Amino acid sequence: MTTGRPVGRVEEIRIYPVRSLAGRALTLAEVLPGGLAGDRVWTVLGADDSPVRPKEAPALRDVEPTGDPSADAARLTELLNRPVRLAPSPAARPDVAPVHLVSRQAVDRAAAGEVPEGCSAEDPRANLLLDLDGDERAWVGRELRVGGAVLRITRTPKHCLGVYADVLAPGPVRTGDTVLLV
Known part of the structure; x- marks a missing residue:
């Protein structure tokens, strides 16, 4: 079992079954090697x-x-x-990471005017909205345990809020789950 330092919790889970359309809120999602089950299929x-x-x-x-x-x-x-x-959708796209995470704090910064061009502060289209202690942008290259899944933060998006992550270990994620920085 991977341990780590608690840095927040999962506030909301969303999947986007059809790319570019509205998302659907979930209380439980299965994180698979290619991302959340049912996301952008x-x-x-x-x-x-x-x-x-x-x-x-x-x-x-x-x-x-x-x-x-x-x-x-x-x-x-x-x-x-x-x-x-x-x-x-194509099974693998090199330009898209499997999981998009954004913090409530990033959404708040965007609402205050700190938002990349082309990104919406109202709907960052992230899979996981996190309530964090800290700034997720500082975690590029680090690992997070979110519920039963382990993610590696790979980069910040050019056009949106938050960070992208690859899946190191699949597993379930629920709203309210603790986020651990490994």
């Missing part, structure tokens, strides 16, 4: 098979997926006034 594609992103279609962020890819695609086609479809 579908991608919205346009008629030319290129991904449709909120940068070009901001309304996407407010759409809650139903879990039915056909129904979601039909709803998005109507909303965007152009044909789209949902396709399974």
